Amino acid sequence: MSVIENAIKRLQASQGAAPKGRVLPPATARRLESTGNTTTSTRIIPIDLDGLRSVGLLPPAHQERELAQQYRQIKRPLINNALGRGVERLPEGNLVMIASAVPGEGKTFTSINLALSIRLEEDVTVLLVDGDVVNPRLSQIMGADDVRGLLDVVKDPSLSLSSAILQTDIPGLSFLPAGHQDANATELLASARMQDVISQLSQQDPSRLVLFDSAPLLLTTESHALTEVAGQILMVVRADQTPQHVVLEAIETLSESKSVSLVLNQSMKQPHAGYYYRYANRKSGDKENGS
Ligand SMILES: Nc1ncnc2c1ncn2[C@@H]1O[C@H](COP(=O)(O)OP(=O)(O)OP(=O)(O)O)[C@@H](O)[C@H]1O
Numbered sequence: 115m116s117v118i119e120n121a122i123k124r125l126q127a128s129q130g131a132a133p134k135g136r137v138l139p140p141a142t143a144r145r146l147e148s149t150g151n152t153t154t155s156t157r158i159i160p161i162d163l164d165g166l167r168s169v170g171l172l173p174p175a176h177q178e179r180e181l182a183q184q185y186r187q188i189k190r191p192l193i194n195n196a197l198g199r200g201v202e203r204l205p206e207g208n209l210v211m212i213a214s215a216v217p218g219e220g221k222t223f224t225s226i227n228l229a230l231s232i233r234l235e236e237d238v239t240v241l242l243v244d245g246d247v248v249n250p251r252l253s254q255i256m257g258a259d260d261v262r263g264l265l266d267v268v269k270d271p272s273l274s275l276s277s278a279i280l281q282t283d284i285p286g287l288s289f290l291p292a293g294h295q296d297a298n299a300t301e302l303l304a305s306a307r308m309q310d311v312i313s314q315l316s317q318q319d320p321s322r323l324v325l326f327d328s329a330p331l332l333l334t335t336e337s338h339a340l341t342e343v344a345g346q347i348l349m350v351v352r353a354d355q356t357p358q359h360v361v362l363e364a365i366e367t368l369s370e371s372k373s374v375s376l377v378l379n380q381s382m383k384q385p386h387a388g389y390y391y392r393y394a395n396r397k398s399g400d401k402e403n404g405s
């Protein structure tokens with residue numbers, strides 16, 4: 115635990131002023147039609163980059179280069195762990211959950227920006243999953259909040275996973291919506307059928323990273339079910355906002371065997387001043403890999 119505490123101290127030491135986010139106007143969402151019972155989705159959804167920017171989920175044009183550089187640093191160890199490049203491949207390391215202790219720390223922002231950065235890799239593709247089944251904002255933004263998605267596929271074994279995955283007009287990027295809301299979402303995500311779906315997600319394409327946007331750890335049980343299936347967890351910590359004990363409390367809920375990385379979000383400090391730290395395995399004690 116001392117490793118994590120040190121990490122948080124260093125994260126706190128590097129905190130700075132944060133650019134403010136904006137509220138999503140519903141007008142930006144485009145709805146997809148509900149699908150038929152096809153086994154493979156051929157629909158291509160357009161990703162409206164200007165729309166994402168206008169709702170604060172992409173950086174403004176003048177900050178694009180800087181953010182792109184920061185996401186390059188963040189994605190590299192995740193990709194290396196997932197694909198076993200220069201390091202031992204992590205079990206299910208291609209399944210990456212973007213988590214946070216409390217709402218509004220930047221999970222959805224990070225999920226989108228990381229996905230767009232990873233898809234630029236020559237030989238890696240990315241599937242962005244709306245795993246925030248409590249508040250599926252990503253699905254709404256994509257105009258896919260009323261179509262088949264993760265929960266539907268887990269609930270109904272007759273539905274194929276492929277039929278729910280939407281291709282996007284951005285090469286290398288696909289999207290799996292959250293699906294229709296279900297009162298038993300936690301139980302569905304913790305079910306044996308979820309394990310099947312997760313195995314398929316992991317094995318369908320060995321060169322694909324699957325990023326799960328998620329709900330806040332300290333407020334939802336649904337997010338805990340996702341931590342069990344992810345091979346890597348990227349904890350987003352909002353600079354100047356989230357107290358250390360809150361981050362620690364959230365990290366305490368994660369299985370000891372999980373690979374946990376921390377991202378300090380919305381900090382005005384330069385990344386090389388301590389923006390991003392990762393810890394390969396908390397079981398291994400005090401082996402700390404900074405960047
Ligand atoms: N690095 C960043 N730079 C600028 N704005 C950001 C950044 N990260 C997040 N934001 C802004 O902060 C707000 C909250 O971010 P986001 O929706 O990603 O949080 P979240 O963790 O997904 O919240 P929730 O738990 O409610 O789903 C958004 O309005 C977003 O525009």
Ligand SMILES: [Mg+2]
Pocket residue numbers: 221222223246251327328
């Ligand atoms: Mg979110």
